[in-house]
Amino acid sequence: MVWQLFWVFVKIGLMSFGGGYAVLTLIQREVAARNWVDPGEFQEIVALAGMAPGSIATNAATLIGYAEGGIAGAIAATVGIILPSLLIVVVLTACFLRLQGNDWIRSSFYGLRPIVTGLIIYAAIHFGFSGRTYPLQSWSMAGTLLITGGCLLLVSKYKVHPFAVILLSAAAGIILF
């Protein structure tokens, strides 16, 4: 189990271009394929992961590892998701001067960036609607939309810090639900 967790998260780590939010989709995919945590549990994990400092993807890996394989599983999943980044960054750093400004690299990122954008958009759609246990026209849905809309306004218009937004929405959740 521990090895399996490790390898699955190494694979995810290798593909985690664009950082946490783009990876959430991938993590959920891999986790669902193995029946590791159910969608409801996954949502809870992501909420917890968003509360802790650091990468939401790494935090989610830690929690999924813990749920499936205890402390050893948590360590295996965390090391697994970080290891590819560590290796790739060191190699890139070592040969950075030769790569910088290379036309091939520029073209590759020109094509990769819109893919990452697509992955993040999908994560928003998917994460917004999956694991929903209540109908579309209900108080829960209205409350969720209200909080999401309020957060959008706070972050994009008033430049409120993401962590403050998370705390505020926890309070709003207690009041509304």
Added chain:
Amino acid sequence: MNAAFIQRMKRIGQIFTVFLKIGPSTFGGGYAMIATIEQEIVHRKAWMSKEEMGDMVSISGSAPGGVAVNSAAFIGYRLGGWLGAIAAVIAITLPTFLIVFLLSALSAMFKDNMKVAAALKGIHAAVVALIMVAAVKMWKSSVLDTATLVITILTVTLLLLTGIHSLYLILGGPLAGILIVYMKKKCGLTVQTEKGQGEPERELHFPEYYI
């Protein structure tokens, strides 16, 4: 034990302590952390120059993974080789790892508490908003012309309708990029492969890197 070895171990110990300190302050994520790193590494310790910070940001933004971990790996490697990189990455991850555990233990304890469940539901709604903000920001730096717009729409459509594995998309992206740039150049068109320099707004928080 020669003096050089002891010197190196000492340096690696220092790297570890500095990143252990930076780790818990990564609330607000990677790019918010870069300000902290600059203060610690460039100003206080004078381990790196400001120009090197620029290299760091471009490498850690383009490699897979979170900006925070990637930056730690970059600095650790520059200062102390492989061991330095490993020490920095462990140090920046360890505090978060423990905090995540604490949170998960707390939530397990209060799992059946109505108020905690309601708070988590509220946070879930907030995370959706943060993901949306991240998508908008990423859109601004990636959708530069019709070709990139088509790629983005195609990606979302494929994910929604076919359940294609992201791996194929991530592998296909660079190939498509190289092909499009090549074709456009053949047709005598100029391609802007990156967002223009001198972006007017420089923000403190980058929600997309709350990762």
